[in-house]
Amino acid sequence: MIRKLLAFLGFKAVRLASLMFAISLISFMLVQNSPIDPVQAYVGADAVRVSPEQRAQIAAYWGLEKPPLERFVIWSSALLQGDMGTSMIYRQPVEEVIGERFLNSAALMGVSWLLSGIIGFIAGVVAAMKKDTWIDRCIQWYCYTLASTPAFWLGLLLLMIFAVWLGWFPVGLGVPAGVLADEVTMADRIRHLILPALTLSVVGISNIALHTRQKLVDVLESDYVLFARARGETGFRLFWRHGLRNIALPAVSLQFASFSELFGGAVLAEQVFSYPGLGQAAVDAGLRGDVPLLLGIVLFSALFVFTGNLIADLLYRFIDPRIRKAGVR
Amino acid sequence: MSAHQAGQWPSAAPRPQINRRRRTLTVIVCTAAFIIAAWLGGYLVNLEKLATNLQSRNHAPSLQYLFGTDWLGRDMFTRTVKGLGLSIQVGLLASVSSGVIAVMLGLLASMGKIADRIVSWLIDAFLSVPHLVSLILLAFVMGGGMKGVVIGIALTHWPSLARIIRAEVMQLKSAKYVQISRRMGRSSWWIATRHMVPHLLPQLFVGVLLMFPHAILHEAAISFIGLGLSPHQPAIGIILSESMRYLSMGMWWLAFFPGLCLLLVVRSFDVLGERLRGLVDPRRSRE
Numbered sequence: 213m214i215r216k217l218l219a220f221l222g223f224k225a226v227r228l229a230s231l232m233f234a235i236s237l238i239s240f241m242l243v244q245n246s247p248i249d250p251v252q253a254y255v256g257a258d259a260v261r262v263s264p265e266q267r268a269q270i271a272a273y274w275g276l277e278k279p280p281l282e283r284f285v286i287w288s289s290a291l292l293q294g295d296m297g298t299s300m301i302y303r304q305p306v307e308e309v310i311g312e313r314f315l316n317s318a319a320l321m322g323v324s325w326l327l328s329g330i331i332g333f334i335a336g337v338v339a340a341m342k343k344d345t346w347i348d349r350c351i352q353w354y355c356y357t358l359a360s361t362p363a364f365w366l367g368l369l370l371l372m373i374f375a376v377w378l379g380w381f382p383v384g385l386g387v388p389a390g391v392l393a394d395e396v397t398m399a400d401r402i403r404h405l406i407l408p409a410l411t412l413s414v415v416g417i418s419n420i421a422l423h424t425r426q427k428l429v430d431v432l433e434s435d436y437v438l439f440a441r442a443r444g445e446t447g448f449r450l451f452w453r454h455g456l457r458n459i460a461l462p463a464v465s466l467q468f469a470s471f472s473e474l475f476g477g478a479v480l481a482e483q484v485f486s487y488p489g490l491g492q493a494a495v496d497a498g499l500r501g502d503v504p505l506l507l508g509i510v511l512f513s514a515l516f517v518f519t520g521n522l523i524a525d526l527l528y529r530f531i532d533p534r535i536r537k538a539g540v541r
Numbered sequence: 542m543s544a545h546q547a548g549q550w551p552s553a554a555p556r557p558q559i560n561r562r563r564r565t566l567t568v569i570v571c572t573a574a575f576i577i578a579a580w581l582g583g584y585l586v587n588l589e590k591l592a593t594n595l596q597s598r599n600h601a602p603s604l605q606y607l608f609g610t611d612w613l614g615r616d617m618f619t620r621t622v623k624g625l626g627l628s629i630q631v632g633l634l635a636s637v638s639s640g641v642i643a644v645m646l647g648l649l650a651s652m653g654k655i656a657d658r659i660v661s662w663l664i665d666a667f668l669s670v671p672h673l674v675s676l677i678l679l680a681f682v683m684g685g686g687m688k689g690v691v692i693g694i695a696l697t698h699w700p701s702l703a704r705i706i707r708a709e710v711m712q713l714k715s716a717k718y719v720q721i722s723r724r725m726g727r728s729s730w731w732i733a734t735r736h737m738v739p740h741l742l743p744q745l746f747v748g749v750l751l752m753f754p755h756a757i758l759h760e761a762a763i764s765f766i767g768l769g770l771s772p773h774q775p776a777i778g779i780i781l782s783e784s785m786r787y788l789s790m791g792m793w794w795l796a797f798f799p800g801l802c803l804l805l806v807v808r809s810f811d812v813l814g815e816r817l818r819g820l821v822d823p824r825r826s827r828e
């Protein structure tokens with residue numbers, strides 16, 4: 213068992229390495245061919261006051277006059293040592309920016325990940341247990357509609373209703389404006405987190421609900437449930453004893469495998485609520501041409517998605533008693 | 542099942558069947574009509590109404606201004622229709638190019654083992670970065686604008702369709718007529734274009750159609766962020782991002798109607814695609 217686990221992890225590590233290499237190579241080449249001149253982007257509004265000599269100095273300082281391949285080697289070997297370069301807009305090492313921002317994003321994504329998982333799972337279970345009734349139809353209709361709803365529009369609606377009209381929540385930002393960092397309380401942070409988290413959680417609900425519904429419907433059509441029904445089990449008891457065990461694991465691993473959408477949704481939710489997370493940093497980096505930060509975030513998001521998929525895989529292969537006993541492929 | 546029921550209730554059984562088919566066709570026609578209307582509407586709108594008209598600023602929705610007017614007096618209904626037209630156009634360009642990439646790579650995967658490895662690896666690599674993040678990167682690289690959005694969406698959305706096509710091609714390869722054709726000395730290219738592509742066309746059509754919702758939503762999202770279409774075009778994403786500044790003044794209609802219309806168009810594409818899939822490939826349409 214342990215040996216299999218180690219072999220599996222080793223295989224995944226090799227895969228991760230090759231994936232990271234590919235992504236860094238592809239994105240480096242893309243950025244390389246960008247029409248945006250990095251020196252110009254750096255200089256920005258001061259363009260008039262910077263002489264050609266100074267431009268050349270900046271270019272030389274960043275090593276821009278070297279051939280692309282050499283630059284890629286320099287950049288990637290620095291990456292391997294954990295040095296991702298310096299962000300132009302935050303004037304901080306990229307890894308510090310990412311770390312700081314990710315903490316904020318992690319709170320947001322974690323809360324909405326849990327919320328969407330729980331709500332989606334319950335909705336899916338209810339729909340399957342009440343299959344073909346109006347409750348089922350409502351839930352399904354609701355899920356399909358949610359799936360085609362632009363997340364940021366939903367965020368705008370929530371903002372409008374709860375922040376502008378009702379005034380229950382602040383309009384944006386991660387912490388109250390004009391308050392010293394030490395005086396920000398946990399309650400403040402939570403108040404600022406609720407609306408973005410709600411927006412983000414809505415995105416994930418429909419996927420998990422529809423999946424859970426389908427799985428549970430399949431289970432309920434099986435022979436052993438027919439037998440259980442014949443023994444007189446119904447309702448919650450039937451679900452608890454025969455349904456839950458069969459559908460919990462797929463639902464949890466699906467939820468882990470959805471890290472990619474979660475991250476994408478977080479970018480939008482953070483943008484709507486000006487929440488200072490990693491997604492907002494990605495948008496800023498894209499808008500203002502901060503190449504080191506952008507590349508750093510691309511790599512980091514790939515790592516994030518990979519972790520989610522790895523956990524989903526592990527759950528399937530090593531937690532599920534049926535597959536575990538049958539031997540890992 | 543239905544034959545069994547027909548034996549019991551001779552008069553009742555055939556009717557639901559007809560109704561279901563008719564209902565499917567009705568839904569297809571209605572959604573298609575709605576989409577085409579929105580698309581053509583984008584070309585037919587009265588451009589005068591897009592111009593600023595400072596005398597009719599900040600009107601709430603009324604009979605004269607269905608969706609209200611904005612802070613420059615522009616009619617929101619006209620802007621929304623124009624925006625939907627743009628969205629559908631971007632969706633069309635991006636989905637079709639994405640479909641082309643998917644078919645080429647799917648067929649390439651059938652050529653040999655090494656090609657298959659490379660294609661699967663590419664699919665994994667492209668799926669490993671969140672779509673929105675790779676869209677930001679690509680939009681940055683292309684310098685934004687329509688070109689950047691279309692290329693970005695086309696390059697990020699092909700993997701899921703390529704996977705389906707690859708699986709289908711793998712199955713086709715073991716089909717009798719393909720094997721016979723190969724024994725008769727046909728080249729891989731001949732088999733791919735004469736046997737595989739005609740078989741894949743219906744699936745491909747539906748696959749591309751089902752890509753529209755994602756493409757349109759991503760276009761709106763990237764424009765909303767500010768890396769997509771130019772701010773001078775009335776794309777839905779642009780309208781929504783502009784509306785943010787006026788929300789606190791209670792101008793809810795600026796955001797509400799355009800978003801709702803986008804939702805309707807996206808949902809229509811979804812329904813249309815699902816229903817057509819039901820007709821083309823009944824086996825797989827059962828979710």
